[in-house]
Structure formats: C-alpha cells, structure tokens
Amino acid sequence: TGSLDRAAAANVADLLFELHAAEGTVLVAATHSLELAARFSRRFELVEGRCVEPSAA
Numbered sequence: 634t635g636s637l638d639r640a641a642a643a644n645v646a647d648l649l650f651e652l653h654a655a656e657g658t659v660l661v662a663a664t665h666s667l668e669l670a671a672r673f674s675r676r677f678e679l680v681e682g683r684c685v686e687p688s689a690a
Contacts, residue, residue: 646672 637645646669653660662669670676677684 642666642669 649660649662650672652658660673662673664670676687678687679685
C-alpha cells in the first residue's frame, strides 16, 4: 500500500482484515506505518537485524 494515498491504503487494509476475520486466516504484513501496525494483535520489529517483540526492543 506504500504507493497508495491514505484513503486507498486504509481501504485495502480494511479489506485484508475483513478477509482475515471471515476466513480465519493468518495475516502477515511488513510495514513502516505505525498506524497499520497498531491494528495487529501481535507485532515484531527489526532491531539490529533481529526480529524482536517491541517490549524486548
């Protein structure tokens, strides 16, 4: 969604989350958007090349 305007990006994210809920699937995203990341129940960050949970960052 990086090349989309904010409204279009939000619409795409909404659709993905709706599909996730309806189908019971796993939803994984890589993003620089803190707003989008906040919508996930679990997050990880890259710190010095390692994948860590934010509380451990």
